[in-house]
Amino acid sequence: MASTMGCQRFAAPEERINAALPPAAEVLEARQAFDEQARLQAFDAARIDSELHSRLKMRALECAHGYSPSWLQSEEEVRAQLTDAACFEKADRALAQWIGLRHAGLLLAAPPLRPVPAQPAPWLVAGERISEGSFPREAGIAVLHTATGHELFDLGSGERLRQIPRGERSFVVDISDNGRLLSLNQGQATVVLDLARGKPLLRLEHASDQRLFWLGQAGALYVPEVTRRPVFVDLLNGLESDIPTPLHRITAVSPMPVPGRYALLGFNRHAAIDLHQDARGWTARLAQEIEPGQAIGQWPRGNLTADRSMHLGQQNGPVLMDLRTLRIRKPELAPLMLAITVPTPDPDIAYLFGHHRIANGVEHQALLYSISRHTLAPARIGKRLSSTVTYIPSIGRNALLDDFKLVLLDGLAPAQAPVDADAYLRQLPVVEPEPASTDDAAQLAALRAAFLAQAGRDSDGATRAPATGADHDLAALARTAIIETVGVYEGEGAVHGAGSSVREPGTVQVLVRRGKPVILVLTSYEPVNWIIKPEPGAKVAAVLHxxxxxxxVHGAGDARIIDMGRVYAYKRGEGGFERLDGEVRQRSGKPVGRFQGNYRGNLFQVGGGG
Structure with a gap:
């Protein structure tokens, strides 16, 4: 871009104002970064330069409030007349964001950050435990996310290219197809990272749920907080297309088999848009929308089958979205309780992971499901249950996220021949309810009755505030019960964003095994629907949340449920944990006991003590 900030006594008034009070450092840095990228891509920035010149002129005119310096005044005298610092700061933030948006558009049109390797590295090793990964569709890179950073790797060499600090709490939203841009829900805004430079490119304050999705090389899509309707933006050219649909909760965006068409996947409504390019740039129009009548909690990002004909969702089992028609099918796989659905190199096969109940607890299942044939076969994984299978679309391979490592799999082989899914499910052992020991049941009933009597209930069943001594009776329960604690930051499928009116609870299942009575302690930062699932014969004495x-809290039966207020922890050794432990000790006379914590929770198993 040509310079617009020289200071001359006989220059235009707005140029003298901008020279006396230049744009902030973030504007100058954003402009320099854009210039460097434009040179790398041989992009003619004349139009962008012209518009920036106009915006700088408006900055000066609006924030000077009618003041026009004379040619006799020095730069210091001009600066002394510019008293509305807040106006200039606001204008500079808008300028930095405007340049950042154009830079993002330029990066979307750039080649892949790394070519897709013919022979990928067999593994990648992160500096910390991996929580999840982001894998672009058309670039040979991987981003492995940890508690403190985003680690960028070359899939060909296995080299870690960059480590980007995570900063304030953030949630990954989407990665661009060419692997250059990562959008985050961070703090109170949407933040876009330039992965090559390892720096934030822009920050948007007005995106609903702080979600921004990339659409190929064309632009981005988000839902403004004000209108609550989707907007497509050609970032490089500044063109906006309103999408006339009430779909305001978008959890994933997927390319469809029709060129230029994208599916917008929500909770209970879905839509398709068509992108069109002309001399002015890219625009979008609504092509289709459906309201299938069932809510789908999870559409994991990038969860397309290998032929990109389906997006695999998750709602206690696989949900199949046909991207040619937007029709949804949910195979019935009960009594399996499935938490993970992942594509494989075979577009007809999905990897499923979950569990079912057996006589003495639960049995975990790693399965291969045929979409067209409705068959199941156990998958031969050979790793511990803490490992998570994922799919890397650019190289068409599955991999294991195993603590600090991502390990490529040669394939997901069935451990036995596939069989009809219904026949497979019928072979699973049926768990008959097992009556609790008469003595144990009587003792638990007596303790619970005493506790409820002391705490007090209204005649209509509503619970009153605990009376003095209620904690003594909880302590009486604790003498014969074990205390098990589960702490998470959020549950699976949570939707939230600071500053947003939307805050949907996630879901965490807690399986309770037979054994001693259990006092459950359940804590989280975000709202959670805690689903307690006792196996036959298991005894839940009380629940503190x-x-x-x-x-x-759901599924606690007649167990006493106690709200401890704003007490939460999902890691040992932090201040919140000490407060939680103190609260539990005060109420029960015992510490938190066995503690299971995770940033994002889905399924936990407790109990089983003799």
């Missing part, structure tokens, strides 16, 4: 945002 707390969190920064209110949560709900």
């Amino acid at each position: 707390g969190g920064y945002h209110p949560s709900q």
Whole structure:
């Protein structure tokens, strides 16, 4: 871009104003970064330069509030007349964002950050435990996310190219097809990272749920907080297309088999848009929308089958979205309770992971499901249950996220021949309810009755505030019960964003095994629907729950449920854990006991003590 900030006594008034009070450092840095990228891509920035010149002129005119310096005044005298610092700061933030958006558009049109390797490295090793990975569709890179950073790797060499600090709490939203841009829900805004430079490119304050999705090389899509309707933006040319649909909760965006068409996947409504390019740039129009009548909690990002004909969702089992028609099918696989659905190199086969109940607890299942034939076969994984299978679309391979490592798999081989899914499910052992020991049941009933009597209930069943001595009776329960604690930041499928009116609870299942009576302690930062699932004969004596945002407890039967208020922890050794431990000790006379914590929770197993 040509310079517009020289200071001459006889220059135009707005140029003298901008020279006396230049744009902030973030504007100058954003402009320099754009210039460097434009040179790398041989992009003619004349139009962008012209528009920037106009925006700088408006900055000066609006923030000077009618003041026009004379040619006799020095730069210091001009600066002394410019008293509205807040106006200039606001204008500079807008300028930095405008340049950042154009830079993002330029990067979307750039070649892949790394070519897709013919022979990928067999593994990648992160500096910390890996929580999840992001894998672009058309670039030979991987981003492995940890608690403190985003680690960028070359899939061909296995080299770690860059480590980007995570900063404040953030949630990954989408990675561009060419692997150059990562959008995050961070703090109170949408943040876009330039992965090559390892720096934030821009920050948007007005995107609903702080979600921004990339659409090929064309632009991005988000839902403004004000209108609550999707908007497509050609970032490089500044063109916006409103999408006339009430779809305001978008959890994933997927390319469809029709060129230029994208599916917008929500909770209970879905839509398709067509992109069109002309001399002015890219625009979008609504092509289709459906309301299938069922809510789908999870559409994992990038969860396309290898032929890109389906997007695999997850709702206690696989949900199949046909991207040619937007029709949804949910295979019935009960009594399996499935938490993970992952594509494989075979577009007809999905990897499933979950569990089913057996007589003495639960049995975990790693399965290969044929979409067209409705068959199941156990998968031969050979790794511990903490490992997570994922799919890397650019190289068409599955991999294991195993603590600090991502390990490529040669394939997901069935451990036995596939059989009809219904026949496979019928072969699973049926768990008959097993009556609890008469003595144990009587003792638990007596303790619970005493506890409820002391705490007090209204005649209509509503619980009053615990009376003095209620904690003494909880302590009486604790003498014969074990205390098990589960702490998470958020549950699976949570939707939230600071500053947003939307805050949907996630879901965490807690399986309770037979054994001694259990007092459950459940804590989270975000709201959670805690689903307690006791196996036959398991005894839940009481449930203590707390969190920064209110949560709900389901499945506790007649166990006493106690709200501890804003008490939560998902890691040992932090201040919140000490407060939680103190709260539990005060109420029960015992510490938190066995503690299971994770940033994002899905399924935990407790109990089983003799």
